[in-house]
Amino acid sequence: xxxxxRTGAASRRQPAPRVVRARTAALAAGPLDxxxxxxxxxxxxxxxxxxxxxGKTTASAALALRAAExxxxxxxxTIDPARRLAQSMGLSQLDNxxxxxxxxxxxxxxxxxxxxxxxxxRTFDEVVVAHASPAKAQQIxxxxxxxxxxxxxxxxxxxxxxxxxxxxxxxxxxxxxxxLIVVDTPxxxxxxxxxxxxERLSSLLDGRFIRLLLTPTRGPARIFSSGFGAITSTMxxxxxxxxxADVQTFVAAxxxxxxxxxxxxxxxxxxxxxxxxxxVVVATxxxxxxxxxxxxxxxxxxxxxxxxxxxxxxxxxPAASLTAEEALAGAxxxxxxxxxxxxxxxxxxxxxxxxxxxxREAHLQRRFAAAHPSVPSIAVPALPSDVHDLDGLRRVGxxxxxxx
Amino acid sequence: xxxxxxxxxxxxxxxxxxxGGTGKTTVAGxxxxxxxxxxxxxxxxxxxxxxxxxxxxxxxxxxxxxxxxAVVPGGxxxxxxxxxxxxALLEYLEMFYRLGRAGKALDRFGVIDFATTIxxxxxxxxxxxxxxxxxxxxxxxxxxxxxxxxxxxAPPTGRITRFLNVNAEVAGLAKVGPIRKQADSIMTLMRxxxxxxxxxxxxxxxxxxxxxxxxxxxxxxxxxVGRVIVNMVRRSPLDGAARxxxxxxxxxxxxxxxxxxxxxxxxxxxxxxxxxxxxxxxxERLALQEEQRTILSGVDVPVIELPLAADGVDLGxxxxxxxxxxxxxxx
Numbered sequence: 001x002x003x004x005x006r007t008g009a010a011s012r013r014q015p016a017p018r019v020v021r022a023r024t025a026a027l028a029a030g031p032l033d034x035x036x037x038x039x040x041x042x043x044x045x046x047x048x049x050x051x052x053x054x055g056k057t058t059a060s061a062a063l064a065l066r067a068a069e070x071x072x073x074x075x076x077x078t079i080d081p082a083r084r085l086a087q088s089m090g091l092s093q094l095d096n097x098x099x100x101x102x103x104x105x106x107x108x109x110x111x112x113x114x115x116x117x118x119x120x121x122r123t124f125d126e127v128v129v130a131h132a133s134p135a136k137a138q139q140i141x142x143x144x145x146x147x148x149x150x151x152x153x154x155x156x157x158x159x160x161x162x163x164x165x166x167x168x169x170x171x172x173x174x175x176x177x178x179x180l181i182v183v184d185t186p187x188x189x190x191x192x193x194x195x196x197x198x199e200r201l202s203s204l205l206d207g208r209f210i211r212l213l214l215t216p217t218r219g220p221a222r223i224f225s226s227g228f229g230a231i232t233s234t235m236x237x238x239x240x241x242x243x244x245a246d247v248q249t250f251v252a253a254x255x256x257x258x259x260x261x262x263x264x265x266x267x268x269x270x271x272x273x274x275x276x277x278x279x280v281v282v283a284t285x286x287x288x289x290x291x292x293x294x295x296x297x298x299x300x301x302x303x304x305x306x307x308x309x310x311x312x313x314x315x316x317x318p319a320a321s322l323t324a325e326e327a328l329a330g331a332x333x334x335x336x337x338x339x340x341x342x343x344x345x346x347x348x349x350x351x352x353x354x355x356x357x358x359x360r361e362a363h364l365q366r367r368f369a370a371a372h373p374s375v376p377s378i379a380v381p382a383l384p385s386d387v388h389d390l391d392g393l394r395r396v397g398x399x400x401x402x403x404x
Numbered sequence: 405x406x407x408x409x410x411x412x413x414x415x416x417x418x419x420x421x422x423x424g425g426t427g428k429t430t431v432a433g434x435x436x437x438x439x440x441x442x443x444x445x446x447x448x449x450x451x452x453x454x455x456x457x458x459x460x461x462x463x464x465x466x467x468x469x470x471x472x473x474a475v476v477p478g479g480x481x482x483x484x485x486x487x488x489x490x491x492a493l494l495e496y497l498e499m500f501y502r503l504g505r506a507g508k509a510l511d512r513f514g515v516i517d518f519a520t521t522i523x524x525x526x527x528x529x530x531x532x533x534x535x536x537x538x539x540x541x542x543x544x545x546x547x548x549x550x551x552x553x554x555x556x557x558a559p560p561t562g563r564i565t566r567f568l569n570v571n572a573e574v575a576g577l578a579k580v581g582p583i584r585k586q587a588d589s590i591m592t593l594m595r596x597x598x599x600x601x602x603x604x605x606x607x608x609x610x611x612x613x614x615x616x617x618x619x620x621x622x623x624x625x626x627x628x629v630g631r632v633i634v635n636m637v638r639r640s641p642l643d644g645a646a647r648x649x650x651x652x653x654x655x656x657x658x659x660x661x662x663x664x665x666x667x668x669x670x671x672x673x674x675x676x677x678x679x680x681x682x683x684x685x686x687x688e689r690l691a692l693q694e695e696q697r698t699i700l701s702g703v704d705v706p707v708i709e710l711p712l713a714a715d716g717v718d719l720g721x722x723x724x725x726x727x728x729x730x731x732x733x734x735x
Contacts, residue, residue, distance in 0.1 A: 052560055053611075144576070145577070288456075319679075330667035339645060339649065340649070340655065340663060341666060342643075342645070342646060343650065343654075343663075344655065344660055344664065345667075346643065347646075347655075347682070347683050350642065350682060351682055
């Protein structure tokens, strides 16, 4: 189960990290300097996280494009981009391999941008083929449980995003093809799932149940597994004997593979904690999104993971500074029967709505900043339309850099 | 009119999905309150462990137990339940197999943890299984249904078909046995005319596209699509005449300046230009909304629009939402 009581793999192995909390809001961190982050040659991985619908995918694509055009050699791993955004980066097909993005304008020709879209089933298949003997791989790939697990069940995407990140990082370390990897995180029910994936895998593998399934059902080991007979018979009763047989085959075939997978997932987790990684938390100025962002920030702090800052996306600043009260009072003094006056009264009411919205958004942001004074943040204005080409991404990149 | 919500259509199970950020929890809450009119009892379930219902109704976090979160005029009640997969599994084992000691052994050997965290789809099987149980439960002396309707704050559109269809996949894995039988019964309810899957969206490109993709995926899986609920629709303070005057240039900087003087507001160039810019920005947004509305009207699913809450969602707002949802056009 994920949840506040579930801690990550790291916190189990290490003493609880000291949480440094600034005492007053006076210590509030400044704005998030996106360009400094992108230009820092020590930044090798940027992870964009946040709850669903806040614009994570667009933000990660925009950050990647901006970094490339400022001279970095970038690979962006997107999870589930909107069709038109994917097409704008040339990702019309899902082939699980980074491809160069056409149309980037790189500074002095130094930077480059490759993009890929995660295909979780294919990533899983590749792991199996790469790490199991041909006979065993075949056995796994055709097992009904493997098919179900690899293609359609919740959680797999997070494991595979982690796995793919590890692969890309290893490749860039080996070949020098990239010096920055930007990762979008899966649209999970909670932003935390991405971090919890390796831990969940570990707890599964350490589970006595797996050990029992792998234990020979005859011979001396049988003695130690008293009660196991009751369990298998219960399971058979529940699922049917054939299902249990399938599960056992699956687990047995997977045992060796899981070991390596777990090691790599843990290595990736450690890399995420190391210098060179930066987490960018994305939220919108709404209570739910900021609450999720707060959980995530607290979790990263607790695990001493490198948090770069918060992007508050889609704020909607008014273009004029007249207060809502003044605007409404003025609108009330205009003659509704006169078309021109009625139209201007409507504009004043529109302005009042935007001022009120801004107040509400500012209030939410202040509350977040007061609770997390050490987190740099930047507010990015809402674009009137959706982004679906490189120019749009470039514009978002500029906004991420300059803020409102 | 409200009676038409539940009985004639016969829909007892309302599944509410939507892209993240479209407000599906709020809509699910409003729908539950609408369905509870006329003294009905409605169960509102959440399945993702977010405690969204508790926040919406401003009550303490929900345990794995059904409790009242709202009473509506006319004596109707909204009950709520946060379904937890592990608790559901233990309950299930207890109910069907009276496992007692064996159930504890399963827990001790990590089977429960295994089953609910990693085993393919078991989590979704348990969550849908509990929904199924609540939707069919009968009680009391007369043996009536305990709940007149069940509303599920379901996983987002991207996962909804997989979530609802999980029992079909289980049926593919388990060829015989009680789990197979249970999976078949759940799929029968999910695909019946007693169930409707509603998709919440907002008038923006990606959420609308996702809703359309969701409708197609649900239909491909033979799952019944109910309504598209367009949430957070901005009411424009500009009527048709004002919009026309703004877009054809009748209202320009000079006209605004004149009117501001009449309104007793100091008409600085900054303010005049700002108001004009906000007006154009607004027109652009309205045009984009209209585009999305047209796209939605091309789909043969009835659409309901809900206005944007001016000051965030509170309980009063939920009542308003319920009122709109209870109007004509809801299943």
